[in-house]
Amino acid sequence: MRYPIADINIDALQKFQQRLNNEPALESVELTPDKKASTVVISHIEMTLDEMFFGQWKTENFRWQTIANEVQGTLELVVVHPVTGYEIRRTGAASVVITVDRVPESIKDDPQLRNQWALSPSNKKPNAMDMAFPKLKAECLKNAAQSLGKLFGRDLNRKNKDAYKPYKITRKDVPIAKLPEHTMALIEQSIQKGEDEFEIRQAMEELAELITPEQKAHIENLLTQKSHE
Numbered sequence: 001m002r003y004p005i006a007d008i009n010i011d012a013l014q015k016f017q018q019r020l021n022n023e024p025a026l027e028s029v030e031l032t033p034d035k036k037a038s039t040v041v042i043s044h045i046e047m048t049l050d051e052m053f054f055g056q057w058k059t060e061n062f063r064w065q066t067i068a069n070e071v072q073g074t075l076e077l078v079v080v081h082p083v084t085g086y087e088i089r090r091t092g093a094a095s096v097v098i099t100v101d102r103v104p105e106s107i108k109d110d111p112q113l114r115n116q117w118a119l120s121p122s123n124k125k126p127n128a129m130d131m132a133f134p135k136l137k138a139e140c141l142k143n144a145a146q147s148l149g150k151l152f153g154r155d156l157n158r159k160n161k162d163a164y165k166p167y168k169i170t171r172k173d174v175p176i177a178k179l180p181e182h183t184m185a186l187i188e189q190s191i192q193k194g195e196d197e198f199e200i201r202q203a204m205e206e207l208a209e210l211i212t213p214e215q216k217a218h219i220e221n222l223l224t225q226k227s228h229e
Contacts, residue, residue, distance in 0.1 A: 012083045014166040020052065020149030021164040029156065040153035042138040045145050048152065049079065056080035059144075062137060069119050070095045071129075073136045077144035092144025096132045099125045184215060191222045 028044035031037070049057045057079040064073040072095040079088050107113035145152040155161045190200055204211065204219060211219075 016081075016083050017149070017164060018166060020151050022149075022151050024151055024153055024156070029153070038153075038156045040142065040156070042142060045142050045152060049145065052082075052151070053079045054082060056082075059137075059141060062140070064133075064136060066098075067095075069098045069100065071098060071132050071136055073140050075137065075140045075144065077141060079148070088148075090144040090147045092140040092142070092147075094136060094139030094143050096136045096139065098129070098132055101125060184218075187219060188222060191219070191226050194226065197223060197227070 024040050025044070028040050028048075029038050030041050032039050057077065060076045060078055062073065062075040064071055066072075072093070074091060074093045077090045077092060079090075080086070081088055142153070146154045148154075150164075187200065187203070200219075200223070204216070
C-alpha cells in the first residue's frame, strides 16, 4: 500500500536532478577537432541517456537545411522522466561545414577568393555529405542532451558556472514534517475499511520520517480500536 505524497516525490526528483548535475566522467570528455573546446563524445551521451532514463529516450523531427557551405539541423530529444513518468522534450541545434577540396596555392593568401572557393558547390569533396550528415545528427543530439544537466556537458567551456541548489537534500536535513492531512485521511479510511493491518503498518514505515509522534499515536489508537471490534 502506497500513498501519494508530494514531499516524497520532491525528494526523488531532487536526487535524480542532483545526479543529472554531476560533472561528466573524465573519460567521456575530449577536445573538439580544432582543440579550442571540450565536448562529451556521442558514445557517452547515448550510453548516459540509456543509464539515466533506462533506455526510455528517442529523437524526433530531425530537420536540416543547407546555408552556404554549412548544413544546419535541429532535432527533438524525448526522454521519459523515471520519477514522474512524464515526457521531457529538448530541442538540439547544430551545424557542420561541408568539406571542400584544398584551396589552390594561387589563391590561398587572398581571403575573398579563399571564401569563394569554399562556397562553391563544385569544390565539394565527393563524400562530404556522407560524413557530414551523421555528424550533424550527433551534434544536434549532444546539444539537446546538454540542456538536461551538467552530466551531459552543459557547463563545459563556460567560465561563469552555476550549481544546482536543491530545495532540500534528504529527509535527515530537514525537521520532521507533519504528514499531509489528505494522507492521514487515506490511512484512517483504510483502517475503517478493515484493510490488512500489516500493509497499513508497512505504509507507516515508509512514511516514518514524515509522521509526528502525535500522528503515530493517533494511528496506533485507531488500529487498536479496530482490532477490538
